[in-house]
Amino acid sequence: MSSSSSSHRRSRSDASTSPSTSSYGQVIERSHPPSVISGLVEEEPNEPQSPQSPTTDALDLIRDQVAQTIVLRAVRKAETIDGTQVGVITTLPHSSGELFLKTIASRLKRTMLPKQESYLFILTLPTQGLSPVLVCSSSENLAERAGLVLQSKFLNRVERHELRHGRWGALIRDLCTTTYDEAALWDAVRKAARHPIDPLVPPPGSRSITQILEHARARLERIAPQQAYEELQDNTAPWSVVLVDIRPEAQRRTYGSIAGALVVERNVLEWRFDPRCAYRLPIADRYDLRVIIFCQESYTSSLAAASLHDLGMLNATDMIGGYAAWKDAGLPDEVEVSSTAPPTEGRISVPVENS
Numbered sequence: 001m002s003s004s005s006s007s008h009r010r011s012r013s014d015a016s017t018s019p020s021t022s023s024y025g026q027v028i029e030r031s032h033p034p035s036v037i038s039g040l041v042e043e044e045p046n047e048p049q050s051p052q053s054p055t056t057d058a059l060d061l062i063r064d065q066v067a068q069t070i071v072l073r074a075v076r077k078a079e080t081i082d083g084t085q086v087g088v089i090t091t092l093p094h095s096s097g098e099l100f101l102k103t104i105a106s107r108l109k110r111t112m113l114p115k116q117e118s119y120l121f122i123l124t125l126p127t128q129g130l131s132p133v134l135v136c137s138s139s140e141n142l143a144e145r146a147g148l149v150l151q152s153k154f155l156n157r158v159e160r161h162e163l164r165h166g167r168w169g170a171l172i173r174d175l176c177t178t179t180y181d182e183a184a185l186w187d188a189v190r191k192a193a194r195h196p197i198d199p200l201v202p203p204p205g206s207r208s209i210t211q212i213l214e215h216a217r218a219r220l221e222r223i224a225p226q227q228a229y230e231e232l233q234d235n236t237a238p239w240s241v242v243l244v245d246i247r248p249e250a251q252r253r254t255y256g257s258i259a260g261a262l263v264v265e266r267n268v269l270e271w272r273f274d275p276r277c278a279y280r281l282p283i284a285d286r287y288d289l290r291v292i293i294f295c296q297e298s299y300t301s302s303l304a305a306a307s308l309h310d311l312g313m314l315n316a317t318d319m320i321g322g323y324a325a326w327k328d329a330g331l332p333d334e335v336e337v338s339s340t341a342p343p344t345e346g347r348i349s350v351p352v353e354n355s
Helices: 054-076 097-115 140-153 179-195 209-218 225-233 247-254 267-274 301-312 324-329
Strands: 021-026 080-081 084-091 120-126 130-137 158-164 169-172 241-247 290-295
Touching: 021 130, 054 084, 054 097, 054 120, 054 140, 080 179, 097 120, 097 130, 120 140, 120 179, 130 209, 140 158, 209 301, 225 241, 225 290, 225 324, 247 301, 247 324, 267 301, 290 301, 290 324
Parallel strands: 021 084, 084 120, 241 290
Antiparallel strands: 080 084, 120 130, 130 169, 158 169
């Protein structure tokens, strides 16, 4: 058997050496052709479906004994990830390979179920071209998670796959032709076996969007629409004042726009108002520029204004209630779509994502 190092915990106290991917050669030849994926994920029948000869019975008995030996060795060498025993078993190519994978899977199930232990194993049969892979586990959810991880790790190499009876089967092209493949198989079972994070228990240091919004607004001196209009009309202020509409085009078409407002959609706002940026607007050449931002209802605008503070534009703020409040106040309004403000003339525009 080949061995590779690992830092994970083991399921047995005597497994102090590195985990191994068990490899087994040809055990018994079988005359009928290999099964397809749908057959690979089917359960082995408890009783023979048709009469068998004494020779066939003997071969099946030997095959089952060899599979049991493989399972016992694999379980002994398995790792334990969040209470789930995981491992990878590889058999060498032979005519009855797919059937032998099913026999190993059935034996694994019989071994683990009485102990009521959680398990997740990947069984592989590397062959030239398409190789069968069988994920078997104590739950269909575990098998499906492992299958999804495998699809991500073997991009453009998984030809067919199917999930049934708690097993995930697939055909993977050119399996184990590089050292990456074995490591990827192990990584798949380790990652899939981890307990899901409770979505109701946030990670340490994280904040809810409500907390983020409150923190952003605590940094601003927010103003009402009437105050914003008065600032725009004030000729005595020592700095320039610009009103900036950061709403997407769809909202401007639906609700209207404010005549004279600069339209700078949210995804390029920082590039347009950073005085150090090559893609800034011509007017964004001073850090004392008064930027009054609005969106439809003043949620996104608060976050946007706080982001400009991070750039050093400490005069930036947002309009309480957004465009809806402006319209309700009866201030100048024009149902007309403005064009997105261009960057500084003669400079290349920062790429803009479609809204």
